Amino acid sequence: MNGLVTDKRFARVLDLPISFAQTEIRAGGSMLVAAFPLTLFQRLELRSLTITLINILTPNIIPAYLNTALGLCSVGLYRSTMLTSPLAYATYIDQTSTANPFSPCIIETPGTYVVIVSNNTNNADLSVCATGSIKLFY
Numbered sequence: 001m002n003g004l005v006t007d008k009r010f011a012r013v014l015d016l017p018i019s020f021a022q023t024e025i026r027a028g029g030s031m032l033v034a035a036f037p038l039t040l041f042q043r044l045e046l047r048s049l050t051i052t053l054i055n056i057l058t059p060n061i062i063p064a065y066l067n068t069a070l071g072l073c074s075v076g077l078y079r080s081t082m083l084t085s086p087l088a089y090a091t092y093i094d095q096t097s098t099a100n101p102f103s104p105c106i107i108e109t110p111g112t113y114v115v116i117v118s119n120n121t122n123n124a125d126l127s128v129c130a131t132g133s134i135k136l137f138y
Helices: none
Strands: 013-025 030-038 043-056 073-078 088-092 105-107 111-119 126-137
Touching: 013 030, 013 111, 030 043, 030 126, 043 073, 043 088, 043 111, 073 126, 111 126
Parallel strands: none
Antiparallel strands: 013 126, 030 111, 043 105, 043 126, 073 088, 073 111
């Protein structure tokens, strides 16, 4: 692929927003935001991924983590629905977090890739919001 973007090439590029409006996620729960099937000779680029904690909905609680590596809550791009090994992710520990937009996650292996938002505590319900951007070349 060269640096020139022709009309023919531009017509084969799809920009897909990831938009997860403010939603309640119960303790230990997760929600599938999007799924992207990728076939042979296609390429997916995760350009950015951001998570924001709006509110802790369970009053007077100190959150207990299920998975400390994923912070209080997280959003990630996964190869399957298993939350153990994200290809790219953003976590909320003490402030809004964004996956590095200057280093995109590029995927060319066929399969179905999913974006999942998760609550990584076992005792606190959370209100979270997530956004991002994916570029699909086909």
